[in-house]
Amino acid sequence: MSLRFLSLLLLVGVVLAAEAKDLRVCAEPDNLPFSHEDGSGFENRIAAVLAQEIEAGLRFEWQPQRRAFVRKTLGEGLCDAWMGVPAGFERVLATRPYYRSTYVFVFPKTRPLLSFEAQDLRALRIGVQLPGNDLAATPPGHALAAKGAVEKVVGYTVYGERPAAARIVDAVAKGELDAGVVWGPAAGFFAAKAALGVAHAKAPAELDGLPFEFAISIGVKRGQKALRDELDAALEKRKPEIDAILADYAVPRVR
Amino acid sequence: MLKMEAMPRLPFVLAAALVVHAAVAEDGEWRMPAKDYASTRYSGLDEINAANVAKLKPAYSFVTGVERGHEAAPIVAAGTMFIVTPWPNKVYALDLQGKIRWQFDPKTSASAQGVACCDVVNRGAVYDAGRVFFNTLDNQTIALDAKTGKELWRAKLGDIARGETMTMAPLVVKGKVLVGNSGAELGVRGWLTALDVATGKIAWRAYSTGPDKDVLIGKDFKPFYSGDQGSDLGVKSWPAEAWKIGGGTVWGWISYDPDLNLIYYGTANPGPWNPEQRPGDNKWTAGIFARVPETGAAKWFYQFSPHDLHDYDAVNENVLVELDIGKQKRKVLLRPERNGYVYVMDRATGEVLSATPYVHITSTLGVDLKSGRLRYNPAKEPKVGRVIRDICPASPGAKDWQPSAWSPRTGLLYIPHQNLCQDAGTYEVSYIAGTPYVGADVVMKAGPGGHRGEFTAWDPVAAKKAWSVKERFPVWSGALATAGDLVFYGTMEGDFKALDAKTGALLWQFKTGSGIVGQPVSYRGPDGKQYIAVLSGVGGWAGAVVSGDLDVRDGTAALGFANAMRDLSRHTVKGGMLHVFALP
Numbered sequence: 001m002s003l004r005f006l007s008l009l010l011l012v013g014v015v016l017a018a019e020a021k022d023l024r025v026c027a028e029p030d031n032l033p034f035s036h037e038d039g040s041g042f043e044n045r046i047a048a049v050l051a052q053e054i055e056a057g058l059r060f061e062w063q064p065q066r067r068a069f070v071r072k073t074l075g076e077g078l079c080d081a082w083m084g085v086p087a088g089f090e091r092v093l094a095t096r097p098y099y100r101s102t103y104v105f106v107f108p109k110t111r112p113l114l115s116f117e118a119q120d121l122r123a124l125r126i127g128v129q130l131p132g133n134d135l136a137a138t139p140p141g142h143a144l145a146a147k148g149a150v151e152k153v154v155g156y157t158v159y160g161e162r163p164a165a166a167r168i169v170d171a172v173a174k175g176e177l178d179a180g181v182v183w184g185p186a187a188g189f190f191a192a193k194a195a196l197g198v199a200h201a202k203a204p205a206e207l208d209g210l211p212f213e214f215a216i217s218i219g220v221k222r223g224q225k226a227l228r229d230e231l232d233a234a235l236e237k238r239k240p241e242i243d244a245i246l247a248d249y250a251v252p253r254v255r
Numbered sequence: 256m257l258k259m260e261a262m263p264r265l266p267f268v269l270a271a272a273l274v275v276h277a278a279v280a281e282d283g284e285w286r287m288p289a290k291d292y293a294s295t296r297y298s299g300l301d302e303i304n305a306a307n308v309a310k311l312k313p314a315y316s317f318v319t320g321v322e323r324g325h326e327a328a329p330i331v332a333a334g335t336m337f338i339v340t341p342w343p344n345k346v347y348a349l350d351l352q353g354k355i356r357w358q359f360d361p362k363t364s365a366s367a368q369g370v371a372c373c374d375v376v377n378r379g380a381v382y383d384a385g386r387v388f389f390n391t392l393d394n395q396t397i398a399l400d401a402k403t404g405k406e407l408w409r410a411k412l413g414d415i416a417r418g419e420t421m422t423m424a425p426l427v428v429k430g431k432v433l434v435g436n437s438g439a440e441l442g443v444r445g446w447l448t449a450l451d452v453a454t455g456k457i458a459w460r461a462y463s464t465g466p467d468k469d470v471l472i473g474k475d476f477k478p479f480y481s482g483d484q485g486s487d488l489g490v491k492s493w494p495a496e497a498w499k500i501g502g503g504t505v506w507g508w509i510s511y512d513p514d515l516n517l518i519y520y521g522t523a524n525p526g527p528w529n530p531e532q533r534p535g536d537n538k539w540t541a542g543i544f545a546r547v548p549e550t551g552a553a554k555w556f557y558q559f560s561p562h563d564l565h566d567y568d569a570v571n572e573n574v575l576v577e578l579d580i581g582k583q584k585r586k587v588l589l590r591p592e593r594n595g596y597v598y599v600m601d602r603a604t605g606e607v608l609s610a611t612p613y614v615h616i617t618s619t620l621g622v623d624l625k626s627g628r629l630r631y632n633p634a635k636e637p638k639v640g641r642v643i644r645d646i647c648p649a650s651p652g653a654k655d656w657q658p659s660a661w662s663p664r665t666g667l668l669y670i671p672h673q674n675l676c677q678d679a680g681t682y683e684v685s686y687i688a689g690t691p692y693v694g695a696d697v698v699m700k701a702g703p704g705g706h707r708g709e710f711t712a713w714d715p716v717a718a719k720k721a722w723s724v725k726e727r728f729p730v731w732s733g734a735l736a737t738a739g740d741l742v743f744y745g746t747m748e749g750d751f752k753a754l755d756a757k758t759g760a761l762l763w764q765f766k767t768g769s770g771i772v773g774q775p776v777s778y779r780g781p782d783g784k785q786y787i788a789v790l791s792g793v794g795g796w797a798g799a800v801v802s803g804d805l806d807v808r809d810g811t812a813a814l815g816f817a818n819a820m821r822d823l824s825r826h827t828v829k830g831g832m833l834h835v836f837a838l839p
Contacts, residue, residue: 034689065688066370067441071803071812086684086691091812130500131687132418132441132527136694142639145531151494157442157527158688159370159418183690210640210682214691 021056023047026069026079029062031163033189033249034084037062042185042249043083046098049241050218053234066159067132074221081231085219092219095231098239099246100215101184102200102254103140106172109197113179116204122149127168127180130155139203139212140181146206166190188250198252213254281738283779285331286382288424289658290776292511293575296660297736298777302785303838304739308753308763311836314786315353319831321345323802324794326656327379327424328733328774329833330387331788333401334781337387340831341794342368342375344391348404351780353835357404364393367415370438374794374802376422378656379774383427383452390421396434396450408455412436412448419443426509428518428548431458435505435520439568442527445504445540447520449551459551463503463522463539464489470539471551478555479605480627482536492535501533502526503540507570507656512586515603517545517554519575519588523568524560529695530637536561541569543590545605555605559592560629564636565618566650567593572658573602574668578716580608589715591659591670593652594629596622599715611718613711614653614674615703618646637695642680649677649699650814651729651796658774660734660742665756667712667721669742673729673797674702674709675819683811697815707819710734710744712759722759728823731797733774735787743787745771747798748826751789751834767791767834770827772798784837792831793823802829 025047027035035041037060039048044060051058061079063069070091073079087097107113113124126149128141137145144153154177156164165186171177173194180187181201191198203210218235220228235242246253281299290296303311319325323341330337335356336349346359368375371392380389386407387399394413399406412434413419418441425434431449439445445463450456461471466487478484485491490498503522510519522544525537542558559569574589580599588602595616599608610622620630635646654672661668676699683696701707708726713719728747735743740756747770753763770793780786794802799813800820810818 028688031689064366064370065686067687068803069687071805072368075804084686084689086686089684089686125495129690129692130442130527131685131690131692131694136685136692137529137532137639138690138692141529141532142693145529150532150534153532154495155442155497155500155528155532157418157500158690159416159441159443161416163688164690186689207640211684211693214684216691 022059023051023054023056023081024059024061024079025081025083026061026063026073027083028065031065033185042245042251045245046242047083049238050231050234053238054230070219074219080220080224080227082219084216087215087217089219093222093224093228094217094219095228095235097215097217098235098242099251100213100254101252102213103138103181104184104187104252105199105201106169106180106182106187106191107178107197108172109195111178112197112199114199115202116143116147121147123152124149124178125152125154127154127156127171127177129164129168129182130157132157132159138183139210140201142210143204143207146204169194169196172196184252185249188252192250200252200254285328285776285778287426288328288379288381288774289508289572292513294508294510294572294658295574295736296658296734297662299738300777300779300785301738303737303741303787305741305755305762307838308741310838311753311763311787312839313765314835314837316835317347317349317353317833319347319792319833321831322792322829324374324376324798325773325790325792325831326376326795327790328776329788329790330380330382331776331778332382335401336788337380337382338790338833339377339380339389341377342392344377344389346380346387346389346399346404348401359399359404359406361391361395361397363391364415367393367420370415370418370441371420371422374796374799376795378422378424381425381427386452388425388427388432390423390425390434392420392422394419394421394436396425396432396455398455410450410455410457417443423506426511427452428511431548433509433518437504437506439502439504439523439526442500443502443504444500445502445522447505449548461546461551461553463505464493464498464501466490470553471546472553476553476555479557482561482626482628483556483558488536488538492538494533494535497528497533500527501537501540505570508572508658510573510575511548512575512602515586516547517602518548519543519545519573519602521569521571523570524563524566529639530562530564537563541567543569543573545602557600557605557607557627559598560594564631565646567652569593570656571654574659574661575602576661580716589661589668591654591668591672591713593654594619595648595653597668597713597715609718613670613713613720614672615647618648637679639693639695640680640682642678644678645676646679647676647702649675650697651675651816655731655796657731658733660736662736662756664738664740666716667714667756669734669736670711670713671730671732671734671744672709672711674704674706675699675729676702677815696811698810699815699819701819724754724759728820729797731772731795735775735777737777743775745773745775745789745791747772747793747823749791765836768832769793769830770798770801770823780837786835786837788833788835790831790833793827793829798823800824801827
């Protein structure tokens with residue numbers, strides 16, 4: 001009797017501990033290099049490092065990171081964290097940034113495109129990602145429009161099979177596009193596989209102030225300060241490992 | 256019509272014969288979302304009138320168990336009421352005393368919720384010859400046996416992974432179920448599809464962008480204005496291949512004129528590019544098509560907002576009436592448009608007879624009736640990084656999806672609408688699918704006068720307002736007009752109101768459980784009495800602050816609508832419920 005009672009107590013204790021110590025991460029099931037349901041994304045791997053550091057079990061909730069994703073996931077208590085959000089993203093409580101990247105040009109090495117000031121910009125077939133929200137565009141989209149390069153620019157929506165960046169890089173590799181201007185982590189990952197050139201993109205003079213670089217943090221639900229602080233400490237402590245993972249994925253980084 | 260008022264005691268059939276505008280005898284049902292093909296939302300029932308409406312009492316109610324925005328019209332046919340809820344799109348069949356006859360769960364995909372732009376609404380079902388048809392958020396059209404709730408067929412028409420959803424109510428015309436898609440901002444290519452009523456097989460699909468053959472533009476296409484004439488404009492009025500993801504979805508209303516044998520429906524805004532990146536008229540978005548229902552062949556098109564700058568979807572209702580204009584009786588189409596003008600159009604040809612502002616407008620300077628073109632105000636063009644203040648109307652427009660009603664007895668169009676302006680600009684950092692980007696940081700606010708909503712009675716012949724009632728919040732419900740010379744609508748606070756159709760005087764109101772964004776209807780019960788029914792349950796784009804628990808400290812949430820709705824949660828809470836009223 002007392003033994004059974006004891007084991008019951010133990011069981012309850014284990015369940016409670018497990019509940020208190022599970023890090024539930026919302027992550028996209030098919031969005032490499034960030035995240036994949038087979039665990040092969042860099043965000044998946046960094047999450048594992050952090051979970052280990054804070055001595056928590058790791059559980060992924062596979063959710064598309066789409067419009068209103070904060071409200072529909074963190075907001076509804078589905079998970080505790082998203083591994084990637086812009087630092088200072090006001091819909092979440094963000095950790096310190098753990099990397100900073102930039103939009104980059106992707107091009108065949110035989111024919112580099114290095115600047116929005118290129119003479120033949122309007123004649124080039126250039127691919128950009130389309131986030132698809134009212135009046136929203138990626139910074140390269142705005143830059144191309146400001147330079148009058150609109151007739152031959154091709155948009156790749158983030159909705160659809162395979163990541164937009166993968167489709168753009170494929171099209172550049174096949175010669176269907178002359179270049180792409182893509183968010184760094186995805187560009188670095190796919191361009192390395194396709195042996196394409198990559199160069200940091202800078203805002204043209206007329207759009208001074210338009211950000212091309214973004215620092216990326218982990219986002220937790222607003223008010224979850226204790227978890228945020230715990231993750232901050234873990235990010236600090238495990239920085240070398242995290243940097244090594246980012247290097248593994250050829251994430252272009254800026255200071 | 257004055258004669259009619261002088262003889263109110265005449266038997267209904269005789270009275271109807273005297274009234275030129277009354278198209279058909281009142282059957283006491285509400286089989287389609289807008290009551291009739293002309294989209295009048297007018298009930299010929301007159302038991303409830305100005306003299307007795309003060310005594311109107313709840314007859315029965317029904318909780319749907321769903322919390323999001325309830326935008327559907329209760330459909331009444333064959334002694335049964337059919338309700339479609341927001342996601343997960345359950346269907347309830349009730350006897351006309353609120354008892355469940357059957358219920359149906361389509362098992363709508365949960366991930367569809369993550370795709371829908373503006374709350375996970377559904378605008379209801381349609382009844383035709385013993386069948387009930389409705390759409391699910393995950394792009395299925397489903398036919399049910401109206402008696403048993405048994406599924407007859409389902410057709411999968413789109414892909415949520417591509418940002419596509421379906422929210423509109425179908426319409427059945429000549430053996431075809433007409434349905435359209437949503438998601439223009441996400442790079443969805445808009446279409447209207449006709450399904451065989453018996454099998455669900457696709458009879459035809461007309462895209463809103465692309466080559467003429469995809470748009471079903473052939474030799475019979477005769478648009479009134481030269482700007483809409485020419486071959487493959489759905490390709491040529493876009494850069495490169497932008498038409499392939501160009502928007503122009505079809506998520507609003509469809510009307511049908513049996514005499515001209517034409518259906519009418521609007522197309523949504525162009526997408527997903529911002530305007531600077533898609534030079535050209537971006538056809539055939541933000542406009543209206545007239546098509547032949549059997550084949551889908553386009554007859555004419557008119558573009559309300561060429562090269563749309565402000566997200567002025569053109570999906571609003573088209574009310575088909577006959578009016579005396581310039582001493583001539585004309586078959587017209589009334590269109591209270593999102594861009595702020597009431598259009599009166601010749602529905603045989605697509606000619607704009609008049610386009611008159613019904614709200615405060617700064618974004619445009621008028622409509623040139625010679626070319627048919629909307630004249631934009633260059634000072635209010637959104638430019639990223641530049642703050643533009645007081646763009647009126649705001650992105651939801653002078654009026655969004657919420658449908659107006661027409662009374663043939665008063666000759667007035669009753670328009671539920673908003674009074675909102677917006678400031679746009681600055682770089683707001685956002686993030687989606689691992690992609691940081693910047694958008695116009697839009698913040699909406701009340702227009703001149705400080706009220707955010709209005710209910711306007713509009714005289715389309717005189718092209719002016721007859722009367723209007725100001726409301727604190729956008730009037731996001733539909734309108735209902737009755738032969739009792741009453742008009743009904745609901746507020747986002749949850750007040751369901753009856754007004755004198757002639758004067759706008761408030762005659763009765765009832766506080767429902769939640770804010771109202773549904774469509775009121777009227778029917779004759781098995782006991783021969785007149786009933787008024789409406790779903791309450793706040794939500795939709797305007798009500799997402801409450802139904803989606805948005806944090807109103809972030810004014811740009813709900814695409815900027817949250818700022819204008821900060822105080823809504825002090826006035827109502829979420830929760831879907833049917834309310835039905837009758838005289839004691």
